[in-house]
């Protein structure tokens with residue numbers, strides 16, 4: 001294979017390696033396969049290009065436009081998976097590792113595309129929470145909104161996931177409307193470069209939305225300001241150095257870090273050998289030790305088991321690890337490939353040796369292990385190494401040294417409080433798992449350990465068939481952790497998008513809030529409908545368009561009829577004396593559902609028309625009981641519109657029912673699908 005020249009993509013041009021370029025070796029053979037880096041990269045031009053070209057172009061698009069863009073990018077990457085797999089073998093990763101990195105990254109992008117369409121508006125402002133009542137009559141209200149930051153997101157990624165690591169940050173960034181400059185770790189940047197090329201060549205992205213630094217980033221971070229974000233994954237030492245960059249400190253630049261983590265897995269006190277949970281624990285831990293050769297930020301580093309089960313755990317894990325075939329990742333029989341580089345191998349062995357000062361190695365010998373189809377000396381291979389720490393209370397390194405490879409330490413606990421204390425000795429981690437069938441154990445760990453972990457993963461016989469694995473960060477759930485893990489948070493659905501937006505508290509009148517949020521706020525000006533709103537197509541309806549119905553009197557016959565027709569003969573509707581004894585009712589009252597049905601009867605326009613379906617009802621509240629002889633009328637207002645596909649969109653109507661004294665009887669939001 002000829003030497004690959006890994007370029008950067010800067011201000012619209014591909015820039016080849018130049019002065020200061022670094023050589024990159026294959027993890028499997030140790031041979032140099034690529035070079036990357038150029039000291040002459042114009043980082044200021046890159047920042048300007050993102051801020052002046054990429055940002056404005058992205059901000060013109062709505063959240064839905066950007067979500068569609070993500071879906072198209074993910075689809076495009078999916079078409080080129082084989083080329084990405086092919087390059088990725090050089091990183092030491094096996095085909096199943098590629099599924100985590102490449103397929104996992106693409107899947108993450110699809111989830112954000114879908115969440116953007118379903119959970120965010122087809123507009124430019126994201127409303128964060130409900131309207132806050134700040135005044136007695138409702139003429140002055142509050143609302144939190146999120147708008148995209150007007151700078152650039154600089155993503156600095158670790159070597160272990162050259163594709164997922166980029167896409168899990170890029171998807172929420174682009175969805176927010178912020179351009180990104182991606183800087184992958186040099187050791188595996190050739191895979192990231194190909195993924196970036198695929199995305200750029202597709203022409204799906206506006207110019208300036210995505211740039212790439214292969215190699216060093218120069219002094220880019222010292223040129224950032226308050227509208228920029230740094231999202232970093234890597235070692236705690238680098239994170240500490242970078243977050244202290246003067247411009248980052250002085251300009252309060254957001255710095256999200258995901259760094260070292262001594263993740264734990266706890267075997268529940270109930271999960272003795274012979275239970276499905278014990279077998280599950282062994283399977284999960286051995287998978288977490290060996291997937292990506294242990295180079296996963298979420299890998300299990302500490303195995304916390306009841307003292308009585310420690311020996312059984314060591315034996316069962318050793319038996320399973322003994323079956324792991326180590327070798328050339330391209331071979332179908334290989335279960336664990338190589339570490340990313342020779343220097344990473346040295347680092348892992350040094351750290352394993354440090355752990356070895358406090359714990360005994362009970363499985364795996366780095367001096368003596370078999371490698372299939374590759375040279376153990378040339379490639380960065382190590383065997384899985386299992387340690388046993390007999391005194392985890394006085395030990396230090398087992399709780400603070402992350403050997404970023406297939407290295408894990410078993411430690412025993414006396415009781416659940418001890419297990420929780422040991423888990424928390426990691427001083428903040430990305431994930432801890434608990435394998436238990438006892439909900440009380442799960443609750444005790446959640447309360448005792450939740451504050452120390454970004455994610456708690458519980459698994460047992462009931463969930464094991466469909467569970468996603470201790471080590472898999474999911475786009476729906478937050479990824480990040482306190483303390484040693486960096487104190488950051490990524491993913492978590494729309495939460496992850498908000499990291500690239502500014503939350504602003506908006507205060508003003510209902511009309512001001514309606515105009516900013518593109519959503520009618522109660523108290524805002526009503527627009528008289530030119531025709532019955534049910535006769536008007538999706539595109540014809542305006543936000544604020546309102547229908548007031550005629551009143552309808554509710555009779556005792558109506559209540560009787562509804563009760564016997566539906567079978568709802570609850571005493572409050574049937575027995576005047578019993579209803580009077582209830583503090584909520586003046587006597588017999590109409591059913592709430594009768595009122596809703598009457599409301600529909602009042603506002604519905606019956607002819608075939610653009611309203612296709614009633615798809616739901618949100619936030620229903622009954623405020624005042626209605627007795628026989630009272631009358632009700634309805635106000636129906638277009639609150640919000642969200643397109644769903646090419647043919648129809650969702651209309652959210654604000655509905656109020658009031659009585660003859662204009663008192664509020666009921667309030668809710670009605671959802672319909674309306675044709676374009």
Ligand code: NDP
Nearest residue numbers: 157158159184185186217234235238258259260261297404
């Ligand atoms: P590093 O912290 O060395 O590198 C992480 C990223 O930071 C890389 O992209 C690197 O680029 C970049 N970087 C390093 N120095 C600078 C700088 N001065 N300015 C700008 N960018 C910089 O981590 P590695 O990826 O080499 O991994 C080392 C260790 O980190 C692992 O052994 C492991 O312990 C830990 N780690 C933890 C992870 C976690 O999530 N828990 C994930 C990955 C690693 P470049 O490659 O060009 O130097």
